[in-house]
Amino acid sequence: MKNLTVRQSEILTFISDVISNEGMPPTRKEIALKFGFKSANSAEEHLKALDKKGYIDLHGGTSRGISLNKPFLGIPIVGSVAAGSPLLAVENVEERIEFNGNIFSDSVDYFLRVKGDSMNEVGIVEGDLIAINKRKDVKPGDIVVARINDDVTVKTLFHLDKRKVILRPENKNYKDIEINPAVENFDIEGKCLGVLRNYN
Amino acid sequence: MKNLTVRQSEILTFISDVISNEGMPPTRKEIALKFGFKSANSAEEHLKALDKKGYIDLHGGTSRGISLNKPFLGIPIVGSVAAGSPLLAVENVEERIEFNGNIFSDSVDYFLRVKGDSMNEVGIVEGDLIAINKRKDVKPGDIVVARINDDVTVKTLFHLDKRKVILRPENKNYKDIEINPAVENFDIEGKCLGVLRNYN
DNA sequence: TTTTTTACTGTATAAATAAACAGTATGAAA
DNA sequence: TTTCATACTGTTTATTTATACAGTAAAAAA
Numbered sequence: 001m002k003n004l005t006v007r008q009s010e011i012l013t014f015i016s017d018v019i020s021n022e023g024m025p026p027t028r029k030e031i032a033l034k035f036g037f038k039s040a041n042s043a044e045e046h047l048k049a050l051d052k053k054g055y056i057d058l059h060g061g062t063s064r065g066i067s068l069n070k071p072f073l074g075i076p077i078v079g080s081v082a083a084g085s086p087l088l089a090v091e092n093v094e095e096r097i098e099f100n101g102n103i104f105s106d107s108v109d110y111f112l113r114v115k116g117d118s119m120n121e122v123g124i125v126e127g128d129l130i131a132i133n134k135r136k137d138v139k140p141g142d143i144v145v146a147r148i149n150d151d152v153t154v155k156t157l158f159h160l161d162k163r164k165v166i167l168r169p170e171n172k173n174y175k176d177i178e179i180n181p182a183v184e185n186f187d188i189e190g191k192c193l194g195v196l197r198n199y200n
Numbered sequence: 201m202k203n204l205t206v207r208q209s210e211i212l213t214f215i216s217d218v219i220s221n222e223g224m225p226p227t228r229k230e231i232a233l234k235f236g237f238k239s240a241n242s243a244e245e246h247l248k249a250l251d252k253k254g255y256i257d258l259h260g261g262t263s264r265g266i267s268l269n270k271p272f273l274g275i276p277i278v279g280s281v282a283a284g285s286p287l288l289a290v291e292n293v294e295e296r297i298e299f300n301g302n303i304f305s306d307s308v309d310y311f312l313r314v315k316g317d318s319m320n321e322v323g324i325v326e327g328d329l330i331a332i333n334k335r336k337d338v339k340p341g342d343i344v345v346a347r348i349n350d351d352v353t354v355k356t357l358f359h360l361d362k363r364k365v366i367l368r369p370e371n372k373n374y375k376d377i378e379i380n381p382a383v384e385n386f387d388i389e390g391k392c393l394g395v396l397r398n399y400n
Numbered sequence: 401t402t403t404t405t406t407a408c409t410g411t412a413t414a415a416a417t418a419a420a421c422a423g424t425a426t427g428a429a430a
Numbered sequence: 431t432t433t434c435a436t437a438c439t440g441t442t443t444a445t446t447t448a449t450a451c452a453g454t455a456a457a458a459a460a
Contacts, residue, residue, distance in 0.1 A: 005436070023267045024224040027417060039439050044419060049436080063263035063417055063446060067223045102298045105400050123397065125323035143399065197323065197395040199343065200305045205406065227447060239409050244449060249406080263416060263447055404459070410452085417446065422439105429434070 002053040011035070011046045012055055015066055025066040074098045077111045077129060087112075087145075087152065087189055104193040109134045111196065112145060112154065118169035119143070119154060128197045130154065132190040143192035148177070149185045154192065202253040211235070211246045212255055215266060225266040274298045277311045277329060287312075287345075287352065287389055304393040309334045311396065312345060312354065318369035319343070319354060328397045330354065332390040343392035348377070349385045354392065 004012065014034055018026045026034075031043035047066065050056045059065030074096035078087050086092075088110060099108065111129040122143070124130065130143075138144045144157045146167060155167035155177065165186060167177040179186050204212065214234055218226045226234075231243035247266065250256045259265030274296035278287055286292075287310070299308065311329040322343070324330065330343075338344045344357045346367060355367035355377065365386060367377040379386050 007437070019223060023219065024264050027263070028419085029417075037438070039441090040417085041419080041421095041440080042438055045437075048419095058418095061418070061445070063227070064224050065418085098302050103396065104398050120323070123320070123323040123325035123328065123395075128323065128395075192399065194399050195328075195395060195397040196303065198304050199392065199394050207407070228449085229447075237408070239411090240447085241410080241449080241451095242408055245407075258448095261415070261448070265448085402460080404457105406457075407455085409454080412451085413449090415446100415448080417444105419443090419445100421442080423441105424437100424439080426436080426438105427434105428436095430432085 004050070004053065004055065008046060008049055008053075008055075011043075012050055012068075015056065016068060019068070025064045027064055075108050075111055077113060079113050080115070104131050104133075106133045106191075106193055108132065108193060109190065112152075114154065118171050118174050119156075121170040121172070122156075124154070124170070124195055125197075128195050130195055131193040133193050134190045136188050138188055138191050145189040145192065147185075147187045147189055148179060152189065153177075204250070204253065204255065208246060208249055208253075208255075211243075212250055212268075215256065216268060219268070225264045227264055275308050275311055277313060279313050280315070304331050304333075306333045306391075306393055308332065308393060309390065312352075314354065318371050318374050319356075321370040321372070322356075324354070324370070324395060325397075328395050330395055331393040333393050334390045336388050338388055338391050345389040345392065347385075347387045347389055348379055352389065353377075 011031060014031065015025055018024070018030070028040040028043040028047070031037070031046070032040045035042075037043060047056065047058055051058045055069055057067045057069060059067070076088060076093040076096050078092050079094035080092070093110075094113070097111070108131040110132050112132055114124055114126060114128040114130055117126060119125075124143075132145055138157055138160070140157050140159060142157050143154065144167075145152065145154055146157075146165075147153075153167070155169055157165075158168040158176065159166040163180060163182060165179040165181055167179070169176070211231060214231065215225055218224070218230070228240040228243040228247070231237070231246070232240045235242075237243060247256065247258055251258045255269055257267045257269060259267070276293040276296050278292050279294035280292070293310075294313070297311070308331040310332050312332055314324055314326060314328040314330055317326060319325075324343075330345075332345055338357055338360070340357050340359060342357050343354065344367075345352065345354055346357075346365075347353075353367070355369055357365075358368040358376065359366040363380060363382060365379040365381055367379070369376070
């Protein structure tokens with residue numbers, strides 16, 4: 001996929017926002033207005049660039065005839081995470097799902113497919129998709145995605161300070177995980193906003 | 201809410217379909233084409249009727265300026281079910297959520313808010329929303345919504361024939377429910393397609 | 401029975417919109 | 431150094447689109 005310029009990226013985001021908020025894509029004039037272009041043709045040329053690079057499809061002769069290109073739409077589902085790679089690296093994204101936001105309490109950056117039974121007692125089971133919001137500021141009680149020495153795990157955060165982190169599995173067959181972030185490589189990847197499970 | 205005529209309902213459905221499939225609302229001409237109207241004005245008048253009845257909002261002077269009215273959109277969430285009332289009766293619908301379909305394996309007719317812990321061992325816990333598809337043809341192994349003598353319950357279907365139905369709670373503290381549909385009032389309301397849980 | 405609503409055809413037009421063409425200017429790539 | 435891509439302004443035009451007005455006809459409501 002070809003890279004977008006900053007401006008092109010802004011315009012792509014704007015189109016996506018307008019579709020979400022207004023229920024229809026913007027016109028060239030509306031794009032020009034938003035970015036302060038004095039000519040609608042500026043918008044036209046950005047659209048052509050986005051089309052050429054494959055991010056949108058332009059439907060000739062149609063008002064508001066802009067559609068976002070599916071493969072780059074939707075929320076990524078992160079499956080198995082290769083050790084050491086960023087969660088959202090392309091090789092970890094198993095697919096994307098169309099999803100419009102108003103369901104969870106915050107915006108969903110990605111879904112993570114759950115492995116294992118360590119969170120069974122709070123109703124998170126193998127194969128579930130958990131909705132994740134990328135953030136570092138989590139508090140005890142939150143279910144978090146954490147990275148410990150290149151290993152990604154989902155647990156309830158029980159305690160967090162500079163010298164000690166305690167992650168609690170929600171299954172009595174497992175023990176608490178205690179980490180010294182000064183010694184071990186530890187990072188909070190995000191907060192779990194909810195669960196999505198699809199039978200069959 | 202005022203009732204729609206058959207034609208108006210067809211047109212509302214078409215608008216909704218076009219938005220889903222094309223990513224933008226149709227023009228008057230496109231509506232006329234779809235229904236075989238020889239004049240775009242026929243579409244215009246139907247739109248005005250739908251606007252007047254509150255089902256859509258028309259944005260004057262804007263191409264494709266049709267938006268569906270939120271309160272009638274989205275998938276209903278059924279909360280507590282009043283004894284004897286149809287599940288989808290207005291008094292049982294606690295709210296609606298925007299939701300676009302491609303997530304579950306079949307279309308979601310409504311979400312049911314889970315009460316109690318009888319399905320805990322398969323990860324369905326109190327407060328969860330379960331996605332339901334209205335259908336009668338369910339098979340053993342399916343998680344179903346059933347009505348037993350005006351009581352609505354969610355269980356795994358274990359056995360089903362004309363003389364005996366066995367519903368199985370997924371929690372060892374509960375016993376199987378055995379029903380004789382010839383004697384008791386029993387009905388399958390739908391099949392559970394999946395689970396949606398929102399923390400906080 | 402009269403009025404209103406529904407459901408259309410047919411015509412017309414102002415405004416919205418897409419999109420081409422002609423420029424200017426800058427920075428990056430070949 | 432020349433070409434190409436980016437990022438604009440400014441103008442123009444054909445087409446799309448919304449939408450009003452004038453009718454016809456049937457069914458429903460008052």
